[in-house]
Amino acid sequence: MDATRTPGSLVCVGLGMTLGSHLGPLARSHIEQADVVFAGLSDGIVELWLNKMHTDVRSLQPYYREGRSRMQTYRQMVDAILTEVRAGKRVCGVFYGHPGVFAWAPHKSIEIARSEGYPARMEPGISAEDCLYADLGIDPGRFGCQHFEASQLLFYQRRIDPTAYLVLWQVGLVGDQSLARFSTGPAYKQVLVDVLARDYPLGHELIIYRTATLPIQSPRIERVVLGDLPQADIGMADTVVIPPARAMQVDHEMRARLDVLDRAMSDAVRDVG
Numbered sequence: 001m002d003a004t005r006t007p008g009s010l011v012c013v014g015l016g017m018t019l020g021s022h023l024g025p026l027a028r029s030h031i032e033q034a035d036v037v038f039a040g041l042s043d044g045i046v047e048l049w050l051n052k053m054h055t056d057v058r059s060l061q062p063y064y065r066e067g068r069s070r071m072q073t074y075r076q077m078v079d080a081i082l083t084e085v086r087a088g089k090r091v092c093g094v095f096y097g098h099p100g101v102f103a104w105a106p107h108k109s110i111e112i113a114r115s116e117g118y119p120a121r122m123e124p125g126i127s128a129e130d131c132l133y134a135d136l137g138i139d140p141g142r143f144g145c146q147h148f149e150a151s152q153l154l155f156y157q158r159r160i161d162p163t164a165y166l167v168l169w170q171v172g173l174v175g176d177q178s179l180a181r182f183s184t185g186p187a188y189k190q191v192l193v194d195v196l197a198r199d200y201p202l203g204h205e206l207i208i209y210r211t212a213t214l215p216i217q218s219p220r221i222e223r224v225v226l227g228d229l230p231q232a233d234i235g236m237a238d239t240v241v242i243p244p245a246r247a248m249q250v251d252h253e254m255r256a257r258l259d260v261l262d263r264a265m266s267d268a269v270r271d272v273g
Ligand SMILES: C[S@@+](CC[C@H](N)C(=O)[O-])C[C@H]1O[C@@H](n2cnc3c(N)ncnc32)[C@H](O)[C@@H]1O
Pocket: 017, 042, 096, 097, 098, 099, 100, 101, 102, 103, 126, 127, 128, 129, 168, 169, 170, 171, 172, 209, 210, 211, 212, 213, 236, 237, 238, 239, 240
């Protein structure tokens, strides 16, 4: 790095999911103090709102193009961000939700900036995951909660625990091996159903969930049975939540080991007393 130049820096912040109500004061101050702001947002109205906070907001949205691999799109976004950091600017990347949740470009930009010696960090935001716990009344600590990118369940052999909640992201794109499509259809969702049917009955009820991005909206909370998922209308902004289908099983062997430890502990306490 040239020591005479103003050192560039990068911070990636989350705008949260709902316009207005989710932006924290620290993220807002990063936006206001940046030289350049890059915006990876899902909603044009939210982008207009961000434009009011800074005079140089550059949308990352035009990089998306149907038919072009999303990996290429993400690399172009990273290049655009890093170009300004290398030019000595204080750069703020603003992403909807949490900038580090199912978001490749913010993590990669920070990794590269740091490897080149620039200060770079991430500030958390309120993600779709946070919203679904509130809107659906789910406590992930009750039965546990697995999260998967839906296509991963098709591309790889993953282990699902049907005694926990299962949250599936990007179901609207499930099975897209090209990474270049904006949606896949019922036949692809049927493959997902076939995978899920190894662990869940076809009559098991799932929730199609979309949190409100504007304060005037209500969340989408639609229940369908697994067997009907291929016909369900699932878009880019929907998340599928599968409640547990089975009760947790007691692990008798581990309980017995713990009993032995408990007895040893109380014997030790008694001996000391
Ligand atoms: C690329 S990820 C971005 C997630 C985002 N960074 C966050 O913090 O939630 C896109 C996926 O997030 C979920 N998602 C996006 N918008 C949503 C919304 N309004 N309600 C529920 N889930 C949403 C969907 O599963 C969608 O396929």
